[in-house]
Amino acid sequence: MLLTGKNALVTGGGRGIGRGITEKLLAAGARVLVAQRQALDADLADNPNLFYVEANLADSGAPADIARAASELLGGVDVLVNNAGLMFEQPIEEMSEQDWDRMMILNLRAPVFLARELLGQMRRRGGGSIINIGSIEGLSANPEHAAYCASKAGLHGLTRALAVDLGRDGIRCNAIAPGWIDSxxxxxxxxxxxxxxxxxxxxxxxxxxxxxGAPQDIGGAVVFLASDEAAFITGQVLVIDGGRTAKLPLPF
Structure with missing residues (x-):
């Protein structure tokens, strides 16, 4: 299997897109640590290769706590999937600074500092793969999504920057930009x-x-990007949207 012997951390990995990612990583042979606020349901919790740490990514101390759990439960991480995030619709004239900050904390700050906290583990294990779950809204925009679009565009930019900075350590960084995924x-x-x-x-x-799309569509791409089959791929944003952004709109 593609990921036998690999340890992965997935934020928000128990539901929605995150669950599809977790299930695909497990099927590919990885051991997976899920970090999220909610406990895992029985279907996931019974898997001997799946581990859980309770974490609220809005807390500034969460990345260090999660990294500590990854070390204790898995012995270190090879793959980080920054999946957890927040989305709300709000016109900019109604948006408060607190609303903006809440979006940026979950969608952008948490991935930055979780990657920072896990770098030592990846380096000790000889390298790794960071996969950020962005959005087609980091490339285009829906109405009243200013904060969400800005956070995902920032995550795409972070992906390229980390790819440049961490390549010398054998750590690759890519992003996936999902389109409409059923949940x-x-x-x-x-x-x-x-x-x-x-x-x-x-x-x-x-x-x-x-x-x-289905969550498993994103999970399959995560497995590929996490594997050695993608060893020469870094700094990329992979759009997975069923061709939606490739299709020009027509008025009829």
């Missing part, structure tokens, strides 16, 4: 529209592949 939250968003059935049909029409 409880995204389905609730569609259901809240005035015409949910029409909204879903319109959404499907935006995707050349004829469907929206």
């Amino acid at each position: 409880d939250l995204s389905n609730a968003y569609i259901d809240a529209q005035r015409d949910p059935a029409g909204a879903r049909l319109g959404l499907l029409a935006m995707h050349p592949v004829g469907r929206t």
Whole structure:
């Protein structure tokens, strides 16, 4: 298997996109530590190769605590997946500094300092792979998403900077920019529209592949980027969106 002998840390790895990533990493032979606020459900908790640390990434001390747990539970980390994040819609004229800071703390500050805390472990293990989960909204924008778009664009920029700085240590850094991925939250968003059935049909029409994404679509890419098969890939942002951003919109 691609990741036999590798240890991975996934923030927010128990639900949504994070769960798809965790399941794919486990299937590829990795041992996985999930860091998040919520406890794991029974399906995940029963896996002997899966570990859990309770963490609130909004706390400044969380990265050091998570790194300590990774050392104690796994003996060190080869793969870091910065997946946990926050998204809200808000026009900029209504946004407070506290709202902005909350977005940046979870989506950008936490990945920076978690990477910093884990560098020593990766260096001692001979290198590693950092994979940041960005967004197509780091490349384009939906209405009233100024803070979210800025945080994801920043994460893409961080990815390139870390690739440049850490390559000499054998540590690669790449990002994945998902498009629409099915989850409880995204389905609730569609259901809240005035015409949910029409909204879903319109959404499907935006995707050349004829469907929206699944968490496992992102998980498969994470496995590849974490593996030695991607040994010459660093500093890249991989868009996984079913062709949505490749398709030019038409008024008919």
